[in-house]
Amino acid sequence: xxxxxxxxxxxxxxxxxxxxxxxxxxxxxxxxxxxxxxxxxxxxxxxxxxxxxxxxxxxxxxxxxxxxxxxxxxxxxxxxxxxxxxxxxxxxxxxxxxxxxxxxxxxxxxxxxxxxxxxxxxxxxxxxxxxxxxxxxxxxxxxxxxxxxx
Amino acid sequence: xxxxxxxxxxxxxxxxxxxxxxxxxxxxxxxxxxxxxxxxxxxxxxxxxxxxxxxxxxxxxxxxxxxxxxxxxxxxxxxxx
Numbered sequence: 001x002x003x004x005x006x007x008x009x010x011x012x013x014x015x016x017x018x019x020x021x022x023x024x025x026x027x028x029x030x031x032x033x034x035x036x037x038x039x040x041x042x043x044x045x046x047x048x049x050x051x052x053x054x055x056x057x058x059x060x061x062x063x064x065x066x067x068x069x070x071x072x073x074x075x076x077x078x079x080x081x082x083x084x085x086x087x088x089x090x091x092x093x094x095x096x097x098x099x100x101x102x103x104x105x106x107x108x109x110x111x112x113x114x115x116x117x118x119x120x121x122x123x124x125x126x127x128x129x130x131x132x133x134x135x136x137x138x139x140x141x142x143x144x145x146x147x148x149x150x
Numbered sequence: 151x152x153x154x155x156x157x158x159x160x161x162x163x164x165x166x167x168x169x170x171x172x173x174x175x176x177x178x179x180x181x182x183x184x185x186x187x188x189x190x191x192x193x194x195x196x197x198x199x200x201x202x203x204x205x206x207x208x209x210x211x212x213x214x215x216x217x218x219x220x221x222x223x224x225x226x227x228x229x230x231x
Binding site: 025026028029030032033035050051052053058067068069070071072073074075076077084085086087088091111112113114127 | 208
Protein backbone atom coordinates (compact mmCIF):
# COMPACT_ATOMS: atom_id res chain seq x y z
CA UNK A 1 0.00 0.00 0.00
CA UNK A 2 1.23 3.53 -0.70
CA UNK A 3 2.79 5.33 2.22
CA UNK A 4 5.06 8.23 3.06
CA UNK A 5 7.36 8.68 6.01
CA UNK A 6 8.87 11.78 7.56
CA UNK A 7 10.74 13.17 10.50
CA UNK A 8 9.75 15.83 12.99
CA UNK A 9 11.45 17.68 15.82
CA UNK A 10 10.87 20.57 18.20
CA UNK A 11 11.49 22.99 15.35
CA UNK A 12 10.21 20.92 12.43
CA UNK A 13 6.59 19.79 12.62
CA UNK A 14 5.40 16.81 10.58
CA UNK A 15 4.65 17.84 7.02
CA UNK A 16 3.98 16.17 3.68
CA UNK A 17 4.12 17.15 0.03
CA UNK A 18 0.79 17.70 -1.71
CA UNK A 19 -0.34 18.36 -5.25
CA UNK A 20 -3.34 20.67 -5.10
CA UNK A 21 -5.47 21.28 -8.17
CA UNK A 22 -8.97 22.10 -9.31
CA UNK A 23 -11.79 19.64 -8.66
CA UNK A 24 -12.78 17.17 -11.40
CA UNK A 25 -16.06 19.07 -11.83
CA UNK A 26 -14.24 22.36 -12.27
CA UNK A 27 -11.83 20.71 -14.70
CA UNK A 28 -14.74 19.42 -16.80
CA UNK A 29 -16.41 22.83 -16.77
CA UNK A 30 -13.21 24.50 -17.96
CA UNK A 31 -12.67 21.92 -20.68
CA UNK A 32 -16.26 22.25 -21.91
CA UNK A 33 -15.68 25.91 -22.78
CA UNK A 34 -12.12 25.44 -24.00
CA UNK A 35 -10.46 27.21 -21.08
CA UNK A 36 -7.04 26.05 -19.91
CA UNK A 37 -6.97 23.92 -16.78
CA UNK A 38 -4.45 25.23 -14.25
CA UNK A 39 -1.70 22.79 -13.39
CA UNK A 40 -1.77 21.41 -9.84
CA UNK A 41 0.47 23.26 -7.39
CA UNK A 42 3.03 21.51 -5.19
CA UNK A 43 2.85 22.56 -1.55
CA UNK A 44 4.28 21.40 1.73
CA UNK A 45 1.51 20.97 4.30
CA UNK A 46 1.50 20.62 8.05
CA UNK A 47 -0.13 17.41 9.29
CA UNK A 48 -2.36 18.90 11.95
CA UNK A 49 -4.26 16.37 14.04
CA UNK A 50 -5.58 19.26 16.14
CA UNK A 51 -7.30 20.99 13.25
CA UNK A 52 -10.77 20.33 11.89
CA UNK A 53 -10.06 22.16 8.64
CA UNK A 54 -7.84 22.29 5.62
CA UNK A 55 -6.20 25.68 5.00
CA UNK A 56 -4.00 27.10 2.25
CA UNK A 57 -2.44 30.43 1.51
CA UNK A 58 -4.72 32.60 -0.68
CA UNK A 59 -2.01 32.70 -3.35
CA UNK A 60 -2.61 29.02 -4.05
CA UNK A 61 -6.23 29.67 -4.96
CA UNK A 62 -5.12 32.54 -7.21
CA UNK A 63 -2.68 30.22 -8.98
CA UNK A 64 -5.56 27.81 -9.59
CA UNK A 65 -7.78 30.70 -10.77
CA UNK A 66 -10.49 29.70 -8.32
CA UNK A 67 -13.30 31.73 -6.84
CA UNK A 68 -14.75 30.87 -3.45
CA UNK A 69 -17.29 28.07 -3.19
CA UNK A 70 -18.58 29.30 0.17
CA UNK A 71 -18.03 31.83 2.93
CA UNK A 72 -18.09 30.41 6.43
CA UNK A 73 -18.64 32.00 9.81
CA UNK A 74 -16.63 30.52 12.62
CA UNK A 75 -15.01 31.15 15.94
CA UNK A 76 -11.75 29.96 17.36
CA UNK A 77 -10.06 30.08 20.72
CA UNK A 78 -8.61 33.42 19.66
CA UNK A 79 -11.93 34.98 18.62
CA UNK A 80 -11.95 37.60 21.35
CA UNK A 81 -14.59 40.11 20.28
CA UNK A 82 -17.50 37.69 20.51
CA UNK A 83 -18.31 38.32 16.88
CA UNK A 84 -17.72 35.38 14.54
CA UNK A 85 -15.02 35.67 11.92
CA UNK A 86 -15.64 34.93 8.27
CA UNK A 87 -13.41 33.30 5.69
CA UNK A 88 -13.83 32.16 2.13
CA UNK A 89 -13.52 28.47 1.37
CA UNK A 90 -12.45 27.01 -1.95
CA UNK A 91 -12.88 23.62 -3.51
CA UNK A 92 -9.65 21.81 -4.36
CA UNK A 93 -8.59 18.33 -5.37
CA UNK A 94 -5.74 17.04 -3.20
CA UNK A 95 -3.14 14.43 -4.06
CA UNK A 96 -0.31 13.22 -1.83
CA UNK A 97 3.21 12.57 -3.08
CA UNK A 98 4.19 9.16 -1.73
CA UNK A 99 7.64 8.44 -3.11
CA UNK A 100 7.17 7.79 -6.81
CA UNK A 101 3.44 7.37 -6.35
CA UNK A 102 0.86 10.16 -6.50
CA UNK A 103 -2.16 9.22 -4.42
CA UNK A 104 -5.53 10.80 -5.16
CA UNK A 105 -7.19 11.76 -1.89
CA UNK A 106 -10.25 13.66 -3.08
CA UNK A 107 -12.05 16.98 -3.25
CA UNK A 108 -12.04 19.17 -0.15
CA UNK A 109 -13.35 22.53 0.92
CA UNK A 110 -10.34 24.48 2.13
CA UNK A 111 -10.06 27.77 3.98
CA UNK A 112 -8.06 30.69 2.65
CA UNK A 113 -5.78 31.66 5.52
CA UNK A 114 -2.76 33.90 5.64
CA UNK A 115 -0.19 34.78 8.30
CA UNK A 116 2.03 31.80 7.54
CA UNK A 117 5.61 32.34 8.59
CA UNK A 118 8.42 31.45 6.20
CA UNK A 119 10.50 29.87 8.95
CA UNK A 120 7.80 27.25 9.41
CA UNK A 121 8.48 25.78 5.98
CA UNK A 122 4.86 25.42 4.88
CA UNK A 123 1.97 27.65 3.85
CA UNK A 124 -0.78 25.13 4.29
CA UNK A 125 -2.20 22.61 6.69
CA UNK A 126 -4.38 19.54 6.49
CA UNK A 127 -6.49 18.46 9.43
CA UNK A 128 -8.74 15.66 10.47
CA UNK A 129 -10.98 15.76 7.40
CA UNK A 130 -7.95 14.95 5.30
CA UNK A 131 -6.46 12.52 7.81
CA UNK A 132 -9.70 10.52 7.88
CA UNK A 133 -8.46 8.99 4.61
CA UNK A 134 -5.23 7.60 6.08
CA UNK A 135 -3.56 5.63 8.80
CA UNK A 136 -1.19 7.99 10.62
CA UNK A 137 1.41 6.43 12.90
CA UNK A 138 3.51 8.66 15.11
CA UNK A 139 6.73 7.13 16.46
CA UNK A 140 7.65 9.62 19.15
CA UNK A 141 10.93 8.07 20.32
CA UNK A 142 12.20 8.04 16.73
CA UNK A 143 10.69 11.46 15.90
CA UNK A 144 9.15 9.87 12.83
CA UNK A 145 5.72 9.46 11.32
CA UNK A 146 4.20 7.25 8.65
CA UNK A 147 1.15 8.19 6.65
CA UNK A 148 -0.32 5.28 4.75
CA UNK A 149 -3.42 4.48 2.77
CA UNK A 150 -5.18 2.29 5.29
CA UNK B 151 -16.96 44.23 -4.53
CA UNK B 152 -16.26 40.61 -5.50
CA UNK B 153 -18.93 38.27 -6.84
CA UNK B 154 -18.37 36.16 -3.74
CA UNK B 155 -19.25 39.10 -1.51
CA UNK B 156 -22.30 40.01 -3.61
CA UNK B 157 -23.58 36.43 -3.51
CA UNK B 158 -22.80 36.06 0.18
CA UNK B 159 -24.60 39.28 1.08
CA UNK B 160 -27.61 38.12 -0.94
CA UNK B 161 -27.61 34.88 1.01
CA UNK B 162 -27.29 36.63 4.36
CA UNK B 163 -30.20 38.90 3.46
CA UNK B 164 -32.61 36.03 2.89
CA UNK B 165 -31.17 33.73 5.57
CA UNK B 166 -33.69 34.76 8.31
CA UNK B 167 -36.56 34.09 5.93
CA UNK B 168 -35.15 30.71 4.89
CA UNK B 169 -34.76 29.72 8.54
CA UNK B 170 -38.28 30.89 9.34
CA UNK B 171 -39.62 28.79 6.47
CA UNK B 172 -37.99 25.67 7.92
CA UNK B 173 -35.06 25.23 5.56
CA UNK B 174 -32.46 24.87 8.31
CA UNK B 175 -29.77 22.35 7.37
CA UNK B 176 -30.46 22.61 3.66
CA UNK B 177 -28.06 24.15 1.15
CA UNK B 178 -28.55 27.26 -0.93
CA UNK B 179 -27.10 27.59 -4.39
CA UNK B 180 -26.33 31.27 -4.91
CA UNK B 181 -25.46 32.94 -8.19
CA UNK B 182 -25.76 36.41 -9.68
CA UNK B 183 -26.72 38.00 -6.39
CA UNK B 184 -29.64 35.71 -5.64
CA UNK B 185 -30.45 32.35 -4.12
CA UNK B 186 -31.44 30.29 -7.13
CA UNK B 187 -32.30 26.91 -5.60
CA UNK B 188 -32.34 24.98 -2.33
CA UNK B 189 -31.12 21.42 -1.84
CA UNK B 190 -31.33 18.91 0.97
CA UNK B 191 -27.92 17.49 0.09
CA UNK B 192 -24.72 19.48 -0.37
CA UNK B 193 -23.41 17.20 -3.09
CA UNK B 194 -26.60 17.69 -5.10
CA UNK B 195 -26.22 21.46 -4.74
CA UNK B 196 -22.59 21.28 -5.77
CA UNK B 197 -23.35 19.17 -8.84
CA UNK B 198 -26.17 21.51 -9.85
CA UNK B 199 -23.86 24.50 -9.47
CA UNK B 200 -21.36 23.12 -11.97
CA UNK B 201 -24.09 21.93 -14.35
CA UNK B 202 -25.96 25.24 -14.37
CA UNK B 203 -23.14 27.74 -14.09
CA UNK B 204 -20.04 25.93 -15.37
CA UNK B 205 -17.00 28.10 -14.85
CA UNK B 206 -19.00 31.06 -13.51
CA UNK B 207 -18.71 31.73 -9.78
CA UNK B 208 -21.41 30.37 -7.52
CA UNK B 209 -21.70 29.80 -3.79
CA UNK B 210 -22.95 26.87 -1.75
CA UNK B 211 -24.15 28.04 1.64
CA UNK B 212 -25.56 25.92 4.40
CA UNK B 213 -28.77 27.38 5.77
CA UNK B 214 -27.87 27.85 9.39
CA UNK B 215 -27.37 30.57 11.95
CA UNK B 216 -24.99 28.43 13.94
CA UNK B 217 -21.33 29.41 13.98
CA UNK B 218 -18.85 26.64 13.42
CA UNK B 219 -15.97 26.18 15.86
CA UNK B 220 -12.60 25.88 14.17
CA UNK B 221 -9.58 24.34 15.82
CA UNK B 222 -6.39 25.42 14.15
CA UNK B 223 -3.40 24.99 16.43
CA UNK B 224 -1.93 28.27 15.26
CA UNK B 225 -3.00 31.85 14.79
CA UNK B 226 -4.27 32.39 11.25
CA UNK B 227 -5.85 35.46 9.80
CA UNK B 228 -9.03 35.11 7.76
CA UNK B 229 -9.06 36.27 4.15
CA UNK B 230 -11.78 37.68 1.97
CA UNK B 231 -11.68 37.85 -1.77
